[in-house]
Amino acid sequence: MTKILTIKSDQTQLDVTVQSYGNIEALFDLLLGNDISFTETLSVGNNLRLLESPKENIKISTYYAENNIIPATNLNSDLGGFGAEAPLQINLIADGAVISKSQQSFMDIAIQETGDIESLMELAVLNDFTITGFLLPGTTVNATSTITNETIQDYYRRNLIKPATAFNEPPALAETLFEAGLFETGLFE
Structure with missing residues (x-):
């Protein structure tokens, strides 16, 4: 059975995957099932189809649902006048x-x-x-x-x-x- 999830503020594809499937390995199932790319910005209020995935960890997804945990890690949403899709320049120099x-x-x-x-x-x-x-x-x-x-x-x-x-x-x-x-x-x- 196909479930539907409505995107909340600051949610990314990985947030939805962990929340809905309880396993990051189901990411590609989510992307393919909704014909979206990993780098595409999700719009608040849009619906995503949650197809069944053999990679689902029901214990974790149930925990998220029962505790009303909605991960939202989009760090770009707070860029003032740039907007959520602004390119960021990282200037870190380190080993690795x-x-x-x-x-x-x-x-x-x-x-x-x-x-x-x-x-x-x-x-x-x-x-x-x-x-x-x-x-x-x-x-x-x-x-x-x-x-x-x-x-x-x-x-x-x-x-x-x-x-x-x-x-x-x-x-x-x-x-x-x-x-x-x-x-x-x-x-x-």
Whole structure:
């Protein structure tokens, strides 16, 4: 049976997955079942179909439901005049730092550097970054994690695999900066 979940303020795809399925591994079931990308911003009030998933952890999803726990971790919603889809520049330099390339999402970096999607939240907190925010090409991300799958990590490194699965483009940076009053007209002409 298909259930429906209404998006609440500041919820991301991972929030909905953990709340509804009790297991982050069901993320792709949620995305495919709703024809959405991982980097797409969810709109408050929209409905998502919750198809059955073999990866569901009923014990955890029941706990969330019984205790009325609604995770909402979208850190970008509080950017003043920029709005929830503003690209963020991360300027952290540390051991384990990695530079993002075009079309890479935060999830891509997590898998590329740690070999495990479960490191995603740890890296997001470490970098003070939302997991669904836009990474500008050239962004430095601290990819030091306690969670690793060395087999996958080694495979990606040996084969020079750098996943780039972000479907959505950020708003035109120059337009955003002009609108925020950070640059004067004519600067890029």
